[in-house]
Amino acid sequence: xxxxxxxxxxxxxxxxxxxxxxxxxxxxxxxxxxxxxxxxxxxxxxxxxxxxxxxxxxxxxxxxxxxxxxxxxxxxxxxxxxxxxxxxxxxxxxxxxxxxxxxxxxxxxxxxxxxxxxxxxxxxxxxxxxxxxxxxxxxxxxxxxxxxxxxxxxxxxxxxxxxxxxxxxxxxxxxxxxxxxxxxxxxxxxxxxxxxxxxxxxxxxxxxxxxxxxxxxxxxxxxxxxxxxxxxxxxxxxxxxx
Numbered sequence: 001x002x003x004x005x006x007x008x009x010x011x012x013x014x015x016x017x018x019x020x021x022x023x024x025x026x027x028x029x030x031x032x033x034x035x036x037x038x039x040x041x042x043x044x045x046x047x048x049x050x051x052x053x054x055x056x057x058x059x060x061x062x063x064x065x066x067x068x069x070x071x072x073x074x075x076x077x078x079x080x081x082x083x084x085x086x087x088x089x090x091x092x093x094x095x096x097x098x099x100x101x102x103x104x105x106x107x108x109x110x111x112x113x114x115x116x117x118x119x120x121x122x123x124x125x126x127x128x129x130x131x132x133x134x135x136x137x138x139x140x141x142x143x144x145x146x147x148x149x150x151x152x153x154x155x156x157x158x159x160x161x162x163x164x165x166x167x168x169x170x171x172x173x174x175x176x177x178x179x180x181x182x183x184x185x186x187x188x189x190x191x192x193x194x195x196x197x198x199x200x201x202x203x204x205x206x207x208x209x210x211x212x213x214x215x216x217x218x219x220x221x222x223x224x225x226x227x228x229x230x231x232x233x234x235x236x237x238x239x240x241x242x
Contacts, residue, residue: 004028004032005049006028007024008024014067017065018063020063022061028040028054028057040052040053040064046145047146049070052066074241076105076236079189080104080188080235081189081191082099082107085115085195086111087115087117091196092225095193097137098225099229101141102229105148106148106150106151108190109131109150111154112156112194119153124153135147160207161210166190169191169192171193177216179215180234191231192212193228194227
C-alpha cells in the first residue's frame, strides 16, 4: 500500500507530534479518507521524509506522531533554473507541476512583451501563494523532499541584466544548435522559455546580445507549458538522473 506524503512548513523531527494545517487535514479526511493510526509521511523541504502515524483526525486539525527520519528521493545532479514566461491559468500550473516532477531546482517567472497576464499587488500575492501550492503538491506526488525555489516575477530585461555565474540557454525553434548536442562543463544552467506566441525578435536579440545561447528542441514548435518540461527531460537524459 502506498503511504501518503504531505507537506508542512513546520519543523519536523522524530519523537515529536505535529498538528497539520486545516488544508492538509481536510485533504486527509475528505480526499484520502485516512483514519486514526494510518501511516503517513511528512516533509517540510529540508531534504528528508518523516514517517509517522495519525493519532487524531478531524476536518480542522490532524495530529501526526513522528517516529523516524527517512532518506527521501535523491535530487538530480543537474541544477536547472527554469526561467518561465508567465502563461494563463492552468498552463502555468502545468509548467510548474511537470518541471517539479522532472527535477527542476528553481523557477523564475518572467514578464515579456507577449505575456498577457497582468499581476501586481494583492493579485500577485495570491498567484504566488497558488504557485507555491502547486510546487508543494507536485513534490507530495513525485516523492521529492526539496521544494523548488520560486522567485518573484521580473521582466525579461531585468533577468537579462542580472549577473549569473551559470550558463544561460534560450529555447528557440529557429536555432542552429540542438539541445541534444549540449556539452555542459558544469551541472548548472538557466533555461529560458518564452510565452504563448514566443519571444519577440527584439527581445530575442536583446537576450542573445547578453550572451544567452539559443538551442532548439526539434522540428516542431511546442506550447509554452510543454517546452520547459520537454527540455528538462532532454537535459536529464544528457547528464541528469535519467
